[in-house]
Amino acid sequence: MYSVSHQHDRTYTNEDNNATIESHQLPIPLNWKVLVQPNQVTMKTRGGILLPDSSKDNEEYLTAHGTVCALGDLAYRDRDTGKRWRSEICPSVGDRVTYGKYAGQKLVVKGVKFLLLNDDEITSILPDGVEVAAYLG
Numbered sequence: 542m543y544s545v546s547h548q549h550d551r552t553y554t555n556e557d558n559n560a561t562i563e564s565h566q567l568p569i570p571l572n573w574k575v576l577v578q579p580n581q582v583t584m585k586t587r588g589g590i591l592l593p594d595s596s597k598d599n600e601e602y603l604t605a606h607g608t609v610c611a612l613g614d615l616a617y618r619d620r621d622t623g624k625r626w627r628s629e630i631c632p633s634v635g636d637r638v639t640y641g642k643y644a645g646q647k648l649v650v651k652g653v654k655f656l657l658l659n660d661d662e663i664t665s666i667l668p669d670g671v672e673v674a675a676y677l678g
Contacts, residue, residue, distance in 0.1 A: 550563075550564060551563070551564040552564070553567075553578055553610065553653050554653065555581070555652055555653040555654060556581045557581070558652050560651055560652025560653050561651070561652075562650055562651045562652075562653045564610070566650070566651065567610055567611055567650070567655075568611075568648065568650060568655070568657070569611065569613075570611050570612060570616070570657060571613050572613045572614070572615045572616075573615045573616050573617075573618070573620070573659055573660045573661075574613040574616065574657050574658065574659065574660070575609060575611070575612055575613065575616055575632070575657075575658045575659070575660050575662075575663060576609070576610045576611040576612075576655055576656070576657055576658075577607040577608065577609055577610060577638065577640065577645070577655065577658055577663075578607050578608050578610050578653070578654070578655055578656075579605075579606070579607040579654055579656055580606055580607050580608070580637075580673075605639060605641060605642040605644070606637060606638060606639045606640070606667060606673050607637070607640075607656065608635065608636070608637050608638075609632050609633065609634050609635060609636050609637075609638055610634065610655065611634060612632075612633070612634060612660075613660075616631075616660040617631040617632075617660050630666065632663055632666050636666050636667075637666070637667040637671075638663045638664075638665065638666055638667065639663070639664050639665045639667065639673070640656070640658055640662050640663050640664055641662060641664065644656070644658055644659075644662040645657055645658040645659075645662060646658075
């Protein structure tokens with residue numbers, strides 16, 4: 542039916558309100574759009590101390606990264622010809638990526654936050670095990 546790339550049988554969760562959505566319920570990105578679930582900001586330290594809202598705002602503002610949930614059928618393809626880009630390094634579903642802090646359209650689907658980005662708004666792919674934290678300079 543649709544040529545969209547997404548992981549089957551995966552559940553996405555919003556830790557703030559425990560809302561969940563199954564992969565088959567995700568919005569289908571059209572054309573060169575990429576659906577990303579932003580990483581959740583931790584509201585507690587490892588020791589159990591609750592962080593203030595200002596800390597959460599700083600963390601959200603400065604750590605624009607998340608997980609690719611679905612790709613539109615033209616993502617990472619030439620706009621005119623539909624041919625795959627020359628680069629061998631393109632994100633796929635399940636990859637953790639970074640993007641501009643103001644990029645994308647914000648969506649909340651069944652209580653879970655997502656971003657709908659253009660494929661060229663993704664700035665890097667994070668290798669497994671790499672942690673990203675706020676940089677307050």
